[in-house]
Amino acid sequence: MWKAPNRAKHEITQAFNDGLVRICTVENTAAPGYQPKAGLKTKINLRYANQRLGINRIYLSKQAMAEVVKVIRVPIAAGIDPQDIAVTEDGTQYRIESVQSVQEVYPPSCDISLSIIRQRFEVEA
Numbered sequence: 001m002w003k004a005p006n007r008a009k010h011e012i013t014q015a016f017n018d019g020l021v022r023i024c025t026v027e028n029t030a031a032p033g034y035q036p037k038a039g040l041k042t043k044i045n046l047r048y049a050n051q052r053l054g055i056n057r058i059y060l061s062k063q064a065m066a067e068v069v070k071v072i073r074v075p076i077a078a079g080i081d082p083q084d085i086a087v088t089e090d091g092t093q094y095r096i097e098s099v100q101s102v103q104e105v106y107p108p109s110c111d112i113s114l115s116i117i118r119q120r121f122e123v124e125a
Contacts, residue, residue: 011105011106018048018050018072021088024043024084024123025040025041026040026121039122039123040087040093042123047075049074050073061097070094072086073112075107076108080112085117095115095116097113099112
């Protein structure tokens with residue numbers, strides 16, 4: 001008889017089927033000796049799953065003078081900071097407002113709250 005795998009901590013398996021996100025840092029992309037120019041440098045590419053944007057998160061973000069428009073769940077990776085920029089596969093750029101660890105899911109994951117950026121940065125090829 002076939003038995004489904006049992007996780008010791010009864011964790012829920014998380015699928016990341018909604019798309020790809022590129023986590024980038026803002027750096028000076030100008031050639032040496034030229035005026036500084038802000039551009040994006042890719043740190044890591046990750047798959048993500050869209051999460052529900054609850055009413056509490058919407059109101060709390062407005063109190064903090066930020067407008068969270070999307071929440072995504074990604075596998076935990078070193079170096080994701082709130083100062084970074086997230087670029088989805090359609091080219092939309094988002095500012096990372098917060099990174100929160102998620103308990104009782106497998107693989108270990110974190111939720112990233114995103115707010116849209118009006119100023120577009122150039123992305124390196």
